[in-house]
Amino acid sequence: MKRRTFLISSLSGLSLLALSGCAPPKPAPTGTPTPTATPAPSLVPQPQDMLRSSWSDDPFARGSYSFAAVSSTPQQREDLAEPILDRLFLAGEALSDTAPGTVQGARGSGQRAARDLTSVAEPGERVAVIGAGAAGIAAARLLSDAGFTVLVIEARDRLGGRIHTVNSDSWPMPVELGPSFIVASNANSLDEELTGLEVSHAPFAPTPEARTPDGTVTPVSPVGADTVTAALAWAAEQAQDTSLAKALVATGSTTLSMTDGEAGVSDADWLDYQLATSTTLESGAPADEMSGWYAPAPATTAMDDIRIVLGGYGTLVDDDAADLDVLLSSVVTRVGYTDTSVSLRLGTGESLTVDRAIVTVPLGVLKSDVIEFNPPLPFAHRGAIAALGMGTLDKIWLRFEEPFWDTDAAVWTTVGDDTLDFRVWVNMMPITNEPILVGFVSGKQALGLAKSDDTEFTDAALRSLEPFAIVATATPAP
Structure with a gap:
């Protein structure tokens, strides 16, 4: 069962908690126990190398x-x-x-x-x-x-x-565990300074390719962004500041349709998508902590005004x-x-x-x-x-032996399953010709993973990549 939005998830979670606390224990089975099914192998191979950040757990940062x-x-x-x-x-x-x-x-x-x-x-x-x-x-x-x-x-x-730039012989390029981008490059001189230092950087168009859990590519619906925009407009008219979450409730976000539309994605899914892949990513905080007056508005950065740093920030x-x-x-x-x-x-x-x-x-x-x-x-x-507030955004860099994906899109996102921790990925292949993926996790998900070991962190990332894996066609038996 997939959760539809952060609001509906919270309510459902409370109900499930109450039910699980009141339900009587199930009777133990008798007879021969059913063998435990072996989990299907992951479509995503293990990476050759991994590097990650954990800024909230860093005593000299305590957030991003x-x-x-x-x-x-x-x-x-x-x-x-x-x-x-x-x-x-x-x-x-x-x-x-x-x-x-x-x-x-x-x-x-x-x-x-x-x-x-x-x-x-x-x-x-x-x-x-x-x-x-x-x-x-x-x-x-x-x-x-x-x-x-x-x-x-x-x-x-x-x-x-x-x-935090990491230079390692096992990586073909510098790895950025902190900032990787120059935002609003037309309004500052960072790109010119980096050019003067002979640090390579390139234009970056953050147009995402969105996929459902089964790997279906679907156009991004404006429903999520429009819903957040309406909530921020409502909040701006209030006499006192309120959280973005409360503004969303006040403007009817809980009434968004949960009926699957095209590609099995509902309007409620698209609100969750906007929050997870954009709004929370920009602030590093969940909607119930963000100011309704000053939370980032959707699509405030021009698509041609971002550059990615490749040669070492x-x-x-x-x-x-x-x-x-x-x-x-x-x-x-x-x-x-x-x-x-x-x-x-x-x-x-x-x-x-x-x-x-x-x-x-x-x-x-x-x-x-x-x-x-x-x-x-x-x-x-x-x-x-x-x-x-102090928000949290963490990254994982994964280097693979060869691509397991078949898309040239530079930005990958997922919609329809908010149990995935890493909802945004940058594909470095079209930029550097190296099979490297960079995953982003923010807000409560980042805090939840911060103290996990590298194996748990990597497993969460690999599960989030399954919608982008190539599904091999089975050969019929003779």
């Missing part, structure tokens, strides 16, 4: 990127960016008012914090930058070029933060970090500040004092309170940290 949670506002991103006593500054993608959740948003926020600092400081002052991700390195680069003495302190043993950070003083594998546990200096305590027990500091750790780390601020951050900053 920020999102607009219910009752949060864009102003709170601005509040977080306000300097504190002109000594302490915060930066990161969560503080970007124009491009949150993106590399360009993180870098822009870091540069903004550095400019705010330079406007109140004297060249030569000693500045600590906490975090060597896109925001931290961008801030440190600008400050160093402006004549400040900069020390970057990074908890990981590598640069990049949530930009991490090169961007490595180049900016050239000749910077970076202290790796050093966790900052306490940040003390006054109107004259900033003191830092490391996990090793060591302490140092600087004139000013920029904190660029992810929102998920700030929400976890693992860094002690003394005195506590101002109320507006703490309120913003509590209100904004």
